Amino acid sequence: MTRAGDLWRFPGTRAAAFAVLAYLYLPIIVLVVLSFNASDSSLARWEGFSTHWYAVAAADGNMVHSIEISLTVACIATSIGTVVATLAALATARTRFRGRIAVEAFLALPLVIPDIVAAIAILLFFVMVGIQLGLLSLILAHTVFTIPIAYLPIRARLEGLDPALAEAAADLYATPWQSLRRIILPLIWPGILSGAMLAFIGSLGDVVVSYFISGPGSTTLPVYVFSMVRMGVTPTVNAVSTLLIAASASLLTLSYLLGRRFN
Amino acid sequence: MSNVRQRAGLLTPAMAVIGVLLVLPLCLMAFVSTLERGPDGGVIWSRHTLDPYVQFLFERDLMDRLVLNTDYLQIFARSIGLATTTAVLTLVIAFPIALWMAFQPPQRRTFLLFVVTVPFWTNLLVRNYAWILLLRNGGVFDRLAQSTGLTHEPLNVLYSPLATGIGLVYSFLPFMILPIYVSLEKLDRRLIEAAFDLGANRWHALTRIILPLSMPGIVGGLILVFVPCLGAFVTPALLGGGKSLMIGSLIQQQFGQSRNWPFGAALAFVLLALIVFALVLHALRYRRLAGRLT
Amino acid sequence: MERLTKPILLAACLAVLPAGASPALAQSKELLLFNWSNYMPPDLLKRFEAETGIKVTLDTYDSNETMLAKLQAGGAGYDVVVPTGPTVQVMVRDGLLMKIDASTMSNFKNVRAPFDKPTFDPERAYTVPYMWGSTGIAYDTAKVPGVKLEESWKELFEPRQPFVGQIGMLKDENEVLGAAAYYLGYDYCFEKPEEGQKVLELLEKQKPAVKVYNSEGTVDRVGGGDVAMELMWNGSFHRAHKKLATVAFIYPREGLALWGDNLAIPKGAKNVENAKLFLNWMMEPKNAAEATNFLGYNNAIKGSEQYLDASLRDDPAVNTPEEDQARFRPMRDCPKTSIDLKDKIWTRLLR
Numbered sequence: 001m002t003r004a005g006d007l008w009r010f011p012g013t014r015a016a017a018f019a020v021l022a023y024l025y026l027p028i029i030v031l032v033v034l035s036f037n038a039s040d041s042s043l044a045r046w047e048g049f050s051t052h053w054y055a056v057a058a059a060d061g062n063m064v065h066s067i068e069i070s071l072t073v074a075c076i077a078t079s080i081g082t083v084v085a086t087l088a089a090l091a092t093a094r095t096r097f098r099g100r101i102a103v104e105a106f107l108a109l110p111l112v113i114p115d116i117v118a119a120i121a122i123l124l125f126f127v128m129v130g131i132q133l134g135l136l137s138l139i140l141a142h143t144v145f146t147i148p149i150a151y152l153p154i155r156a157r158l159e160g161l162d163p164a165l166a167e168a169a170a171d172l173y174a175t176p177w178q179s180l181r182r183i184i185l186p187l188i189w190p191g192i193l194s195g196a197m198l199a200f201i202g203s204l205g206d207v208v209v210s211y212f213i214s215g216p217g218s219t220t221l222p223v224y225v226f227s228m229v230r231m232g233v234t235p236t237v238n239a240v241s242t243l244l245i246a247a248s249a250s251l252l253t254l255s256y257l258l259g260r261r262f263n
Numbered sequence: 264m265s266n267v268r269q270r271a272g273l274l275t276p277a278m279a280v281i282g283v284l285l286v287l288p289l290c291l292m293a294f295v296s297t298l299e300r301g302p303d304g305g306v307i308w309s310r311h312t313l314d315p316y317v318q319f320l321f322e323r324d325l326m327d328r329l330v331l332n333t334d335y336l337q338i339f340a341r342s343i344g345l346a347t348t349t350a351v352l353t354l355v356i357a358f359p360i361a362l363w364m365a366f367q368p369p370q371r372r373t374f375l376l377f378v379v380t381v382p383f384w385t386n387l388l389v390r391n392y393a394w395i396l397l398l399r400n401g402g403v404f405d406r407l408a409q410s411t412g413l414t415h416e417p418l419n420v421l422y423s424p425l426a427t428g429i430g431l432v433y434s435f436l437p438f439m440i441l442p443i444y445v446s447l448e449k450l451d452r453r454l455i456e457a458a459f460d461l462g463a464n465r466w467h468a469l470t471r472i473i474l475p476l477s478m479p480g481i482v483g484g485l486i487l488v489f490v491p492c493l494g495a496f497v498t499p500a501l502l503g504g505g506k507s508l509m510i511g512s513l514i515q516q517q518f519g520q521s522r523n524w525p526f527g528a529a530l531a532f533v534l535l536a537l538i539v540f541a542l543v544l545h546a547l548r549y550r551r552l553a554g555r556l557t
Numbered sequence: 558m559e560r561l562t563k564p565i566l567l568a569a570c571l572a573v574l575p576a577g578a579s580p581a582l583a584q585s586k587e588l589l590l591f592n593w594s595n596y597m598p599p600d601l602l603k604r605f606e607a608e609t610g611i612k613v614t615l616d617t618y619d620s621n622e623t624m625l626a627k628l629q630a631g632g633a634g635y636d637v638v639v640p641t642g643p644t645v646q647v648m649v650r651d652g653l654l655m656k657i658d659a660s661t662m663s664n665f666k667n668v669r670a671p672f673d674k675p676t677f678d679p680e681r682a683y684t685v686p687y688m689w690g691s692t693g694i695a696y697d698t699a700k701v702p703g704v705k706l707e708e709s710w711k712e713l714f715e716p717r718q719p720f721v722g723q724i725g726m727l728k729d730e731n732e733v734l735g736a737a738a739y740y741l742g743y744d745y746c747f748e749k750p751e752e753g754q755k756v757l758e759l760l761e762k763q764k765p766a767v768k769v770y771n772s773e774g775t776v777d778r779v780g781g782g783d784v785a786m787e788l789m790w791n792g793s794f795h796r797a798h799k800k801l802a803t804v805a806f807i808y809p810r811e812g813l814a815l816w817g818d819n820l821a822i823p824k825g826a827k828n829v830e831n832a833k834l835f836l837n838w839m840m841e842p843k844n845a846a847e848a849t850n851f852l853g854y855n856n857a858i859k860g861s862e863q864y865l866d867a868s869l870r871d872d873p874a875v876n877t878p879e880e881d882q883a884r885f886r887p888m889r890d891c892p893k894t895s896i897d898l899k900d901k902i903w904t905r906l907l908r
Contacts, residue, residue, distance in 0.1 A: 500728065
């Protein structure tokens with residue numbers, strides 16, 4: 001029962017899954033390998049092994065700073081966006097009410113507007129109301145775009161949950177807060193986690209909005225990288241990407257091992 | 264009554280954030296789209312014109328008459344076509360792995376969630392560069408195909424629509440896998456057991472139980488892939504060879520070299536109108552369908 | 558309420574006042590630079606910091622157009638930006654740049670003609686020259702053994718058989734349409750619809766022979782042999798040449814774009830004095846040479862030659878021979894009708 005469930009009834013699923021994982025990681029392997037390339041471009045063929053670009057990345061104060069900015073913005077925006085999206089999903093899922101379509105369209109708006117238009121619109125607006133461009137403005141703008149990304153998986157999770165559960169809880173005199181915390185949240189946890197992770201990579205990858213909404217000293221990593229196009233992107237970017245992957249992978253492994261230990 | 268108030272309370276933060284930080288600025292942009300362009304970019308705030316919207320469909324010929332111009336329509340049609348293809352392909356590829364993930368033991372499921380998203384902690388540009396290196400003639404795939412004797416010609420995949428497709432599907436995969444996974448993960452396996460016990464075959468189990476259950480996830484995933492894909496411009500430019508414009512780069516161009524902000528804004532609102540129209544149509548049909556079933 | 562706010566406002570004003578009254582005093586030891594990434598050698602910036610005690614913070618953009626759009630929309634606070642010639646014209650017209658009278662700076666005497674009086678800023682009232690370059694044709698001589706290509710845009714727009722399907726183009730309407738205009742004998746800022754029609758026809762005929770329109774990765778495309786001919790910046794060519802010895806650079810006789818990047822101070826800059834110091838410092842021959850050595854583009858500073866790497870000094874693509882310099886056509890800002898026409902052609906070409 002625990003091992004692969006009833007998947008034997010759907011032959012090929014496992015093979016297909018591994019094929020997709022290979023698809024996902026093949027370019028990443030190339031990317032990682034090239035971070036050790038002696039050549040001066042991340043588009044070049046192999047020209048010999050070197051850790052030069054890691055040294056360059058470490059010495060490039062501007063790049064290191066941009067990574068800090070990116071991670072800070074992504075973490076905070078994702079946290080706020082996910083909480084807000086969860087609340088919204090609790091309101092819209094499993095019910096029908098007048099104007100629901102309008103509400104959902106409204107929530108999806110950040111996805112629909114092309115980046116550059118939203119970016120310039122928000123910039124004009126911030127300048128108009130006098131919000132200083134910097135870390136705060138970046139976080140505000142990113143939060144907007146994390147909301148629909150987090151919202152959709154969470155809502156998908158809530159949809160089709162048995163409404164009887166919450167009702168049963170209410171019957172047992174659970175306060176709405178108790179029923180939320182003890183019953184609903186654990187049930188939709190995978191949705192929240194998925195939504196947060198998608199929101200995080202969305203925020204971490206954003207270029208256009210970040211470019212326009214940043215002020216002096218708050219350039220994000222993707223903006224920094226895109227600005228390399230004039231002289232060519234160097235393997236420093238591969239090195240930095242590799243380090244980010246390595247960091248997240250070790251965190252992940254650690255939590256996996258710890259989790260297994262305590263279970 | 265309290266239900267309504269509760270719902271309003273839950274919705275307020277999201278609506279407020281989007282309303283203040285996006286909708287208000289967009290109202291400003293909608294206003295911009297009705298203004299006359301500045302001579303060097305920007306706009307003239309005091310002069311109005313509807314030219315930007317006229318320009319979407321018409322151009323002035325030598326005699327200054329308005330004639331139909333389908334350039335922008337063609338670009339819109341191509342982008343919509345590309346986004347549709349990408350969304351469908353992503354769905355086909357994402358579904359099996361989402362199903363597989365949902366059937367893993369709980370601990371491993373969370374682990375897999377990370378495994379699927381971690382590649383996207385890397386930078387978009389170098390990720391695309393990696394694909395260029397894989398796909399180009401003399402690259403990994405080309406050499407593999409030649410050495411196995413599959414072909415003796417260069418593969419010529421890079422700078423083709425196929426390469427664009429490979430790159431776009433790749434970029435959007437997690438946005439399809441995760442929503443489907445979360446809706447399948449709550450599947451009570453006893454349901455399937457029971458179905459099989461009652462003599463259902465695989466096809467029935469899939470179409471009667473699993474697919475309907477994953478529907479919210481599929482719809483969510485389709486939105487998360489299709490809509491942003493419409494505006495994608497980096498991957499088509501890098502992998503597709505940039506021989507044809509996409510909506511994303513067309514709009515970008517208006518705020519850049521063309522110095523025509525009002526037209527850029529107008530294009531965005533035409534796009535917005537199209538998408539909202541499609542969403543509403545879908546929602547209405549869905550509701551009617553649901554109404555008929557219940 | 559009113560009674561409360563007034564004193565607070567007053568106090569706030571008082572607190573701000575000293576800063577506003579004596580900017581020289583309040584100025585911190587920092588410089589906010591807005592530039593492409595890697596478009597100034599990191600070591601050079603570090604040396605500037607060490608010599609002056611001014612800390613440089615770098616923020617980046619990916620094109621003149623995005624930089625311009627951001628400043629036009631009100632993004633501000635940078636001390637130095639790096640606009641190319643035509644963009645300088647726009648920024649001056651829009652009042653985005655501060656008048657600095659660069660010709661009165663102590664190192665301005667080092668600026669070589671004609672860069673001391675460029676068309677986009679004839680009196681150097683707003684800018685100081687940085688790197689300059691040109692956009693010509695690069696091709697792989699190995700594809701046409703024994704044949705010497707004509708020094709003409711014809712080779713690019715009506716390519717010989719070995720180059721068909723092997724051509725890379727910059728994805729930049731000004732560069733592409735400008736080159737086509739030179740070939741057809743039109744002005745860079747052509748405005749006549751019938752000229753536009755001819756340009757479009759030329760480019761549509763060329764399109765099937767083009768493998769890729771993209772401004773990124775040209776060095777590796779040419780250096781790795783993915784394309785055999787490319788519309789290319791000379792500095793990029795220099796770097797591609799290091800990877801593939803058989804590539805050559807053509808200065809087409811019909812004329813080719815000469816572009817110059819500049820250092821300028823946008824209005825609203827916080828650290829104006831530091832910025833001026835930096836601009837002057839960059840006109841030192843040694844410093845300009847260090848930038849050239851790092852970037853592969855030539856600078857406009859007399860006396861920098863002695864510090865240049867030999868490979869750059871000896872590369873005719875970087876150190877342009879006298880006779881080829883006559884072919885340079887300085888890029889400039891075009892009138893709106895021309896921009897609109899080019900835009901229409903570009904959209905139709907890539908629709």
